Structures are given as structure tokens and as C-alpha cells.
Amino acid sequence: MNILVVARHPGGGIRTYFRYVYGEKVMSDVSITFLTPKTDSMESIYQGLGNVAKVCRSKNTLFSLFKGLLRLLLQRPDLVHSHGFTAAIITSIPAVLLRVPHVATTHDVFLPDQFKGMKGRVKRWLIGTLLKTCTVINPVGRDAMLNMKETYPRLGEGNRIAEIRNGIDSSFFMTDQVRDLRAESSIPDSALLAGFFGRFMAQKGFGLLVEAVERMKDSQLPIYVACFGWGGFIREEQAALEARGLTEYFHFFPATDEMPAALRGVDIVVMPSRWEACPLLPMEAMVAGTPVLGSDCIGLKEVIEDTPSLMFPQGSVDDLIAQLKYFKEHQPAIKEECVAFRPEAADRFDVGHTAKSLHAIYSRMTQ
Structure with missing residues (x-):
């Protein structure tokens, strides 16, 4: 043909x-x-x-x-x-x-x-x-x-x-390699390390994650974010983080061909998207065995429903924070469930x- x-x-x-x-x-x-x-x-x-x-x-x-x-x-x-x-x-x-x-x-x-x-x-x-x-x-x-x-x-x-x-190519994400992002960025072992892997544009909801980090930075559960995003308004976002005094909580990494290791190097992948068509990132994270916290927006909800992933109402920073706290409190059990789900995710996606x-x-x- x-x-x-x-x-x-x-x-x-x-x-x-x-x-x-x-x-x-x-x-x-x-x-x-x-x-x-x-x-x-x-x-x-x-x-x-x-x-x-x-x-x-x-x-x-x-x-x-x-x-x-x-x-x-x-x-x-x-x-x-x-x-x-x-x-x-x-x-x-x-x-x-x-x-x-x-x-x-x-x-x-x-x-x-x-x-x-x-x-x-x-x-x-x-x-x-x-x-x-x-x-x-x-x-x-x-x-x-x-x-x-x-x-x-x-x-x-x-x-x-x-x-x-x-x-996605499920076999590529079924490896067990882990990138030590904490050591690379000197992030405390006790802190929660979230991963943001989307483009820096309004659709991906990065601003909502920034607001959640700002509200939690002085609490007993500060959130650090490993950013592997690209394009869009990345320079403007970095300047805004510096102006808000949040630079230490956001660590920007260059693009990588070793996505499975990067995904497995964070505690949870956060997707505060406003809309999607049918995103590949949550599929990749689930096959890699990394927990996903995503909004219930169009496209994303379809992928993460009926999985161990966590979900929050699109646009709600209060619910995003509540789910981050819930994940931290139940992290071992959620992680175990996500690892057990890997074979099913690999076949489904x-x-x-x-x-x-x-x-x-x-x-x-x-x-």
C-alpha cells in the first residue's frame, strides 16, 4: 500500500x-x-x-x-x-x-x-x-x-x-532503570518529588502546580518538582518562579532519551492539564510503574480512569493539594499497586x- x-x-x-x-x-x-x-x-x-x-x-x-x-x-x-x-x-x-x-x-x-x-x-x-x-x-x-x-x-x-x-511502545518502558534525580538536585529524601513532563503552555496547567507548591512550601510537606518540559513559555515561567521565590523548588532538566529512567526517578507524575486529546505521558508513566496524579479533563480522564492513578477536578488547586497530601500519606501502598499494574498497563496501552x-x-x- x-x-x-x-x-x-x-x-x-x-x-x-x-x-x-x-x-x-x-x-x-x-x-x-x-x-x-x-x-x-x-x-x-x-x-x-x-x-x-x-x-x-x-x-x-x-x-x-x-x-x-x-x-x-x-x-x-x-x-x-x-x-x-x-x-x-x-x-x-x-x-x-x-x-x-x-x-x-x-x-x-x-x-x-x-x-x-x-x-x-x-x-x-x-x-x-x-x-x-x-x-x-x-x-x-x-x-x-x-x-x-x-x-x-x-x-x-x-x-x-x-x-x-x-x-506507546510498552516494551521500552518496562525497564527497571531509575535516574537519581534527588541526588542530581540535592532534594531531601523526606520531601515529595513530583515530575512535570509537559510543555510550558496554558493547556498543560503548569501554573496550577506552581500555585500548589507555593501554598505548600512552608508546610510540613513541601513539594519539589523535576521539570522535563520544553517549548511554550518556559523562559517566562522560569522568570515568574524566580520572582515568586520558588526557584529552589523547581529543577529544570534538559530533554532526555531515557524517559523510563526519568519517570521512575520521581515519586509521582503530575498532570494538571486543562484539556488533552489522548495523552501518551500517563500511559508511559503507568507502564514504568510510576504513580500518576492527573486532572479529570477531557482526554486525560479516559486514560487514567480504572487504573491506580489519582485524579482531581480540573482547575482546583485545593483538590490538587489534597491529593498530593493523600499520596504522601499512602505512598508505599499506592506505589505497590502501581508496580503491580504494570503488566496490565503495558498490554492496555x-x-x-x-x-x-x-x-x-x-x-x-x-x-
Whole structure:
């Protein structure tokens, strides 16, 4: 099967999807042509996959991407697979005109206040109209699917929407290596060490964690945070921490390829997100055996419910603090439960399930 894969914004989640899903053995009979803007971060993805037939690097403009898309669609691939809403919209009309089947994987969700006012209503109508041209719309999780159907009820007609939950390379996170982050940062053994592994943007709720740390710093349970996040407003966040006198409680580490060891180096992974589509981080932490404390926001709740993970109402710093205190009081028992859950988490979240389901869609559409 000759598949054209298109992405306008191949960020962390989409890059990881490419590496995990297209690297699975079931995808060995798929020949992929990638069309993405030229970025250094994508080069290692291309090189790490054995089924890449061609890589086309566009300039970082919509026009350049669209021009490259037209040229490649005229070469008649068996189907085109777009990733992200922007790529889906760009691909929709030319795919219909050239009669190339189109799978659109959506890696985000629609927010309640996204389509306010007349301009918002027009934008909503336009997006819905273009998405309706897709052969298959593939949200990356149950919550994302429900969000799609609630936003655009008519898109659910005719089995156009096919949910396939995100997955991870479980075997990579089943190791027992531990990074001694306490020693690296001189954090007291008695203190609670939380891990923040998200981007520094409003969506990830870093500010809520900062507020919790500030309120707990003078208590009998101060919280220290190991930050492995990146991008967004990291410099602004660091400056704000210094202004609030919280620098000693937040330790920033460079990006690492040894994520399992880093995850196992913290007591608990904290995800105070405001919304998610279907996040990989809690899956990775649970397979590594590290407890997770996450908000009950869309996307995240789906992953951590029915697991040993802890949950708190999205946006509530009081409940976040209460759950941190509860974890500290019951840490040995919760940790034991999380370690026992590792095999089940490894099976539940393994990317093999994702790849097989996607391959089945490919096969059905190219017969």
C-alpha cells in the first residue's frame, strides 16, 4: 500500500505517533511518502522507520505545503493520511477532486469557547463542511471521538468517524532503570518529588502546580518538582518562579532519551492539564510503574480512569493539594499497586493495538 502522510504541525504528539505506529511490524507492507515542513526534529523519525519510500520537505508555509500536496496527489497514492486539523482541511478538497481516499487523524479536541461570535460560527461551519469530505475521520481516543460528534453531530453519520486510541511502545518502558534525580538536585529524601513532563503552555496547567507548591512550601510537606518540559513559555515561567521565590523548588532538566529512567526517578507524575486529546505521558508513566496524579479533563480522564492513578477536578488547586497530601500519606501502598499494574498497563496501552486498527482501515480503503 502506497500511503501519502501529511502533517502541517508535526509537534511532539504527532512525531511520536509516526515513530510508534508506523514503526510497528504490521505496517511493514505500507510504503510511506511523508510530506511535512522541514524540521530537524522530523529527520530522526524518517531515519528510524524502515518503510519510508520518500520524504518531501516543504517550506513552513501553507502555500508550500499545499503545492507539494497537489504534486504528490497527482502521483495517485492509494490513500492520503493527514494528521492534525490544519492538514485535514488542506487535504480535503484536492483529495476529493482527485478521488484519493482520505484518512484524517485528529490529534486535538474542540473547546467550548472556540467558535464564539459570527466569525466563530463561520469558522465552525467551514471546518465541518471540509471534514465532511474525509473518507474516515480518526480521533485518537474515546473522549476525542465524543467531542467530535458533539461538535459536529452529522459527521457521525455513515460510520465516518473511527476512533483508534493512542498507544506507546510498552516494551521500552518496562525497564527497571531509575535516574537519581534527588541526588542530581540535592532534594531531601523526606520531601515529595513530583515530575512535570509537559510543555510550558496554558493547556498543560503548569501554573496550577506552581500555585500548589507555593501554598505548600512552608508546610510540613513541601513539594519539589523535576521539570522535563520544553517549548511554550518556559523562559517566562522560569522568570515568574524566580520572582515568586520558588526557584529552589523547581529543577529544570534538559530533554532526555531515557524517559523510563526519568519517570521512575520521581515519586509521582503530575498532570494538571486543562484539556488533552489522548495523552501518551500517563500511559508511559503507568507502564514504568510510576504513580500518576492527573486532572479529570477531557482526554486525560479516559486514560487514567480504572487504573491506580489519582485524579482531581480540573482547575482546583485545593483538590490538587489534597491529593498530593493523600499520596504522601499512602505512598508505599499506592506505589505497590502501581508496580503491580504494570503488566496490565503495558498490554492496555501498547501501540500494537493502534497500529493493527489503523492497518485494518488502510486495507479496507485500498481494496
